[in-house]
Amino acid sequence: MNPLNKPPRAAALLGYAGLLPFVIAALAIHARWPDAALPVQVFIAYGAAILAFLGGIQWGLALGPGRAGASERMAIGVLPSLLAWLALLLDPAGAIGLLAAGFAALLAWERYRCPVIDPAWYLGLRTRLTLAVLLCHGIALAGLTTTS
Secondary structure (H helix, E strand, O other): OOHHHOOOHHHHHHHHHOOHHHHHHHHHHHOOOOOOHHHHHHHHHHHHHHHHHHHHHHHHHHOOOOOOOHHHHHHHHHHHHHHHHHHOOOOHHHHHHHHHHHHHHHHHHHHHOOOOOOOOOHHHHHHHHHHHHHHHHHHHHHHHHHHO
């Protein structure tokens, strides 16, 4: 791996540690935790918070001097917060599905539409983390459908 594409140790550790609530809650949902409502609530609330956080990153990237595409990046940066808020109002399956769509859509936009992201390591780390998050969403949805 190119050293410029390797995330700093702190970014990688914190990013991967941030997966723990997704993994634990998804597995609890799938394993039919005794109080099924709690892991579902944890999963949805944490997913909404992280999706909104990712939108905030777009604002941060847009605020630097002379950033290309700053207006588009700010506009896109608002959408994850709106989707996250809407997910909090939906039934569990709808919420988890909407959050998954939001994570996937934002990653797709970052990879294929947005201006170059600096630092160079961000997009690789972000892609790996989002794929893990989407896997957790699939596990959680599968757990919901087996409990219904």
